[in-house]
Amino acid sequence: MLTDPSEGTAFPVVRRTAVLRLEQGRAEACDDLVIEEVPVALVYNRISHAVMLASPENLDDLGLGFSLSEGILAGPDELFDIAVKEGCDGLEIHMDIPLERFTALKDRRRSMTARTGCGLCGVEKLEAVARVKDRVVRGAPVPVGAVTRALAGFAEHQRLHRLTGAVHGVAWVDRAGTITAIREDVGRHNALDKLIGWMARTGADATDGFVLTSSRASFEMVQKAAVAGIGCLVAISAPTALAVRLAEGCGLTLAGFARDERIVVYSHPGHFIV
Structure with a gap:
């Protein structure tokens, strides 16, 4: 029987709704659960910088991860304080950051009112898109069997x-194929930012494993991973050509079409061992 994990909480993650289920010529009125999609404002030093649609869960991780992957902060120690508050039409993540970081943020003049899955809104010039300055350190090679083991348990970990x-x-995922943390969101970029926030908050070694995503590998997914120092990204679906070029250029190992015992490696294949 379906249960609602957010019943009784201030910010429900899912909501129960009445539906009509049609199957094999039969009609059944029943309840179903749908994911909440909430406007979330990222507020730095009391000034709103971006608004995105996100799942209202692990928003502290989202705020920190977004700040790191977007290059707003250089490290988690620059986030002095963070608090999630109710706004007029959604939620607000309030963050206190150093004055010099806030000044640089204002200079970028990026007002990113983003829809789900949009990560380039507000970028004024194309050259501003690529924020990866240094090559990624990949660490020890990853056995292909670790990907297979992670895939076998991936669905079980995806509660929402x-x-x-x-x-x-x-x-x-560590090099043994154990999933040590997972974050979920209606937007794949938000889910990755939440995971990056968790890694920064817990001190996880970004060279000692890989990221597994249920989505395609877009340019921004590769970019966010590289900025966070993650050396290997494995996607269940396909990458884009721009994502492959970025991964090749910055030293990140990018794999796609991870299904059962198969993966397709698009950049730096020597990081995987059979």
């Missing part, structure tokens, strides 16, 4: 996806 079927999951 099991309930609603409407979210992406992004997991951190």
Whole structure:
């Protein structure tokens, strides 16, 4: 029986709704769970910088991860304080950051009112898109069997996806194939930012494993991973050509079409060992 993991909480992650299920010529009125999609404002030093649609869960991780992957902060120690508050039409993540970082943020003049899955809104010049300055350190090679083991348990770890079927999951996996953390969101970029926030908050070694994502590998997914120092990204779906070029250029190992015992490696294949 489906259960609602957010019943009784201030910010429900899923919501129960009445539906009509049609199957094999039969009609059945029943309840179903749908994922919440909430406007979330990222507020730095009391000034709103970006608004995105996100799942209202692990928002502290989202705020920190977004700040790091977007290059707003250089490290988690620059986030002095963070608090999630209710706004007029959604939620607000309030963050206190150093004055010099806030000044640089204002100078970028990026007002990113983003829809789900949009990560380039507000970028004024194309050259501003690529924020990866240094090559990624990949660490020790990853056995292909570790990907297979992670895939076998991936669905089990995706709690919100099991309930609603409407979210992406992004997991951190060690070289033995054990999923040590997972974050979910309606937006794949948000899910990755949440995971990056968790890694920064817990001090996880970004060279000691790989990221597994239920989505395709877009340019921004590769960019966010590289900025966070993650050396290997494995996607269940396909990459884009721009994502492959960025991964090749910055030293990140990028794999796609991870299904059962198969993966397709698009850049730096020597990082995987059979």
